[in-house]
Amino acid sequence: MEKCQVKALPGDGRLVSVFGPEEIAACVRGMAAKIDACYGEEPLVAVCVLKGACIFFSDLVRCLQNRNLELEFIRIASYGAATVSSGEVLFSKDVEIDIRDKHVLLVEDIVDSGRSMRFVLDNFAARGPRSLRVAALVNKTGRREREVTVDFTGFSLDSGFLVGYGLDYAERYRALPGICELVPE
Ligand code: IMP
Ligand code: MG
Secondary structure, three states: OOEOOOOOOOOOOEEEEEEOHHHHHHHHHHHHHHHHHHHOOOOEEEEEEEOOOHHHHHHHHHHOOOOOEEEEEEEEEOOOOOOOOOOOOEEEEOOOOOOOOOEEEEEEEEEOOOHHHHHHHHHHHOOOOOEEEEEEEEEEOOOOOOOOOOOEEEEEEOOOOEEEOOEOEOOEOOOOOOEEEEEOO
16 A cells, blocks of 8 residues: 555544546546547536535546536535535535536546435436436445446545545545545554
């Protein structure tokens, strides 16, 4: 296990490097190529799920060749300061456009239990989009409780609590350039 260059704050555990910046960049480029192959120049609304997907989203959309791309943002929260889902999902910011008859791509950091994505998918599906797909940087499959099809996956993992590259633990570590596992001491 490679040590992360940054140390966790006292009490947070230990940071262990999982995916480095270059590996992430290559992965994001690969995902963008698949998304471009799927939509071509069809008008597409890419929806960033704040806050976790902010850095992934910024990198991903800049790799897309599609010039017919609209960027939107939503904010949901299913996690408090803990590393396990509270089970509650909150929709605190919505898109600012009507998505009826539009191709919509939800861009999420991690699909874990699937509760958050299921909530957004059901909510968005009811608005009649032309298509609705999910791009997730990390597909964590070990704790899935709701069925969610991740159409574009970056990395697949069984478990582990990850931070960095947008992912947080109690709002900390989002700005780390790579992805680390936060291992409890
Ligand atoms: P789910 O509802 O259990 O699928 O959780 C989804 C959300 O929880 C993700 O969008 C993340 O923001 C957060 N989350 C899940 N796993 C992790 C993790 O390992 N690190 C940081 N955030 C996580
Ligand atoms: Mg998230």
